[in-house]
């Protein structure tokens with residue numbers, strides 16, 4: 001499937017420089033993929049938007065609506081959002097979260113799914129909410145693991161071991177956060193706390209300390 | 217282990233049968249106790265079926281299995297447990313039932329006998345309170361299916377003697393299980409994290425953020441979990457999830473532990489998961505729920 005890539009300013013977390021996805025792109029196509037940490041800002045400069053089959057905008061922690069606007073719950077067009085799930089500085093996972101609005105074009109959604117599948121990725125479709133699927137679900141779990149470590153529920157090793165042996169998780173929460181970065185966890189969960197106002201998203205003490213240490 | 221030679225498992229249901237397999241396989245004389253001979257006979261049949269598969273898979277020989285089975289004694293007479301050094305209770309998850317059982321066992325068993333509880337949601341200190349020997353009661357939470365899963369969460373109650381805990385720990389290791397030490401707080405480690413996480417998943421689906429299959433795919437592919445949370449919930453049973461919510465929310469008042477309305481509706485509609493053929497997924501037609 002043909003697609004055009006427009007690289008906006010800032011490194012893309014989904015498709016870092018030199019990735020095959022970019023070298024396989026065409027000069028122009030009716031499917032346009034905007035990537036880079038400021039991909040949404042490049043949307044305004046894209047001409048002839050209505051004639052495209054799909055315009056896919058790489059998202060950070062923001063909602064797609066920041067770039068498209070919203071209208072009484074009836075928003076939606078050929079412009080969709082996406083991000084490959086990625087923990088801290090780990091390599092991007094093979095999972096693309098594809099962000100739709102209530103009236104997103106079915107054709108755009110189908111094209112996007114096909115395009116990413118052909119690139120060897122898997123796609124989960126979700127609506128335009130902060131944290132999409134994975135961060136929305138795992139950040140409370142990570143915060144809770146850090147809090148319960150502070151409260152002495154078990155040692156860090158035993159917490160990790162229990163979740164690996166009991167549920168088959170490839171990594172326990174504490175080792176995962178140490179590896180991918182507690183400060184990074186802070187940066188992901190804090191905006192979710194601001195949006196949802198739920199304590200579960202409030203950065204745990206250990207994440208706050210780690211963040212503060214990066215600013216010393 | 218020197219001092220523990222004979223053990224009993226009280227309750228020959230899903231967990232008790234599995235735990236008795238673990239104990240007998242590790243070389244302990246093992247009594248499997250339940251209220252009726254019928255239940256014992258049913259459990260014995262399932263246990264024999266399990267070992268037949270172990271032989272077919274080449275994990276055990278016929279001789280080993282007959283030796284293991286000769287160490288297993290099913291009984292519905294509590295007096296038969298008089299020689300046990302440790303009793304693991306896996307009866308119904310009901311404080312009164314557990315108190316009644318342990319209170320009676322306290323009269324039958326010798327002074328040194330340790331009582332271990334496999335409870336998932338009750339407090340070890342509370343269970344110990346009705347045992348007549350609260351210094352010799354310990355939490356020993358096996359995972360389902362016990363005969364295959366290595367993890368055991370072990371927790372002392374407020375009055376548990378350190379010596380009791382150490383003995384039970386060493387016994388657990390001699391079962392070739394992997395004990396981890398945790399506290400006597402609701403859900404110990406595993407369920408403490410899993411129950412609210414699964415509720416979050418249900419709320420996400422209820423609020424229309426994503427369909428069950430999209431959530432499962434995201435979690436498996438994005439994080440490498442072996443099962444998606446909706447698949448897992450269908451396996452655990454949605455009615456079980458409701459009971460876990462009720463038990464935890466009652467104690468913790470954590471809003472994440474509160475039972476999501478969608479979960480209650482699904483249980484009311486008999487969509488309990490695999491056991492009724494329909495939960496988040498439809499197991500008869502292999503089609504999706506919702507959409």
Ligand SMILES: NC(=O)c1ccc[n+]([C@@H]2O[C@H](COP(=O)([O-])OP(=O)(O)OC[C@H]3O[C@@H](n4cnc5c(N)ncnc54)[C@H](O)[C@@H]3O)[C@@H](O)[C@H]2O)c1
Nearest residue numbers: 227228229230231232250251306307308309334335336360
């Ligand atoms: N099923 C799980 O996933 C799981 C996992 C870990 C722990 N647990 C815990 O294990 C315990 C048992 O759960 P289960 O799923 O095996 O239940 P179950 O209903 O399959 O089995 C319970 C058994 O206990 C017997 N019983 C009831 N009262 C008794 C008594 N007074 N004396 C002797 N036997 C009695 C019943 O006849 C039944 O056979 C519960 O405390 C539960 O919380 C369950």
